[in-house]
Amino acid sequence: MAPHLTALVLITGPLAAGKSAVTRALAEQLRADGIQLALVELDAIADMARPTLPDWAAAHRIFAQVTAQWLHADLDLVIAESVSGRAELDLVLRGVPAGTPVLTVALACDVEVALERALADPTRGLSRDEGFLRSAHEAWRAERSHLPVDLDLDTTATPIDESVRRIRAVLPRARR
Numbered sequence: 001m002a003p004h005l006t007a008l009v010l011i012t013g014p015l016a017a018g019k020s021a022v023t024r025a026l027a028e029q030l031r032a033d034g035i036q037l038a039l040v041e042l043d044a045i046a047d048m049a050r051p052t053l054p055d056w057a058a059a060h061r062i063f064a065q066v067t068a069q070w071l072h073a074d075l076d077l078v079i080a081e082s083v084s085g086r087a088e089l090d091l092v093l094r095g096v097p098a099g100t101p102v103l104t105v106a107l108a109c110d111v112e113v114a115l116e117r118a119l120a121d122p123t124r125g126l127s128r129d130e131g132f133l134r135s136a137h138e139a140w141r142a143e144r145s146h147l148p149v150d151l152d153l154d155t156t157a158t159p160i161d162e163s164v165r166r167i168r169a170v171l172p173r174a175r176r
Contacts, residue, residue, distance in 0.1 A: 005100050006071045007172035010092065011081035012147060013107035014140035015127040016114035018155035022107060022163045023081040029164055030077065037077040038070040060088050068095025077171075086146040101172030106149040107163070109156040111137040 009026075013019050020041065027039045045066065046059040053059060067080045083089045089104075096102065109117075111134055118127045126132050151170055153163050 005097060006073065006075050007077045007101040007103070008067070008071060008096060009077065009079045009167070009171065010083050010089065010102065010104045011079065011107065012083045012089070012104060012149070014084070014109075014114065014137045015133055016118040016121075016124075017107040017109045018117070018160065018163070019082050019107050021160050022153075022155065022167070023079055025160050026164045026167055027079055029168070035077055036075045037079060038073065038075055040067045040070060040078060040080045042082045060091060064088075064091040064095055067092055071095070071097060071100060084140065085143045089147060103151070103167075103170060103172055104147065104149050105151045105153065105167055106144060106147065107153050107155050108140070108144070109154060113156050 011019050011023050020043070023039065023041070027037060030037055040063060042059060042063045045063045046053055046056070049059070063080070067078060070078045080092060083092060083104075093102075114137060115130055115133055118124050118133060121128075127136070151167065153166060155163060158166075
């Protein structure tokens with residue numbers, strides 16, 4: 001019998017595209033269905049060192065390492081949020097065991113919607129700055145073409161529950 005491989009779901013997208021909201025709702029539904037999973041969030045990793053975080057590159061390295069470690073645990077699934085570019089994706093994938101089922105989901109939304117979401121969230125920092133957010137969304141659009149994505153979701157008009165349903169429909173088969 002072949003060893004069990006934990007499946008990996010990578011969530012990618014620009015700032016304020018709804019990645020955290022969709023990812024947390026997905027994790028909640030899957031856990032309710034008895035799926036054993038780890039949810040690895042880049043912001044949570046960064047928060048461990050804030051306000052003295054040396055730089056985001058350090059947070060991305062630790063995020064990739066934590067994701068890889070959870071893939072070696074006896075879980076059904078690891079959900080990793082957020083990968084925002086090819087270099088970050090490659091960093092995570094270097095630690096993924098050969099043969100691991102990987103699903104990459106790209107979330108996006110109109111920048112005006114992202115700005116509205118960011119301004120409504122008092123915990124956000126720089127992403128509440130309109131110029132910074134617009135620049136980040138432009139960079140994401142340029143980077144998106146370099147990412148191998150299995151599922152694209154536009155959260156501008158797609159509610160969280162529908163985004164979760166679409167992700168679940170294409171999830172790698174998880175062990176129960």
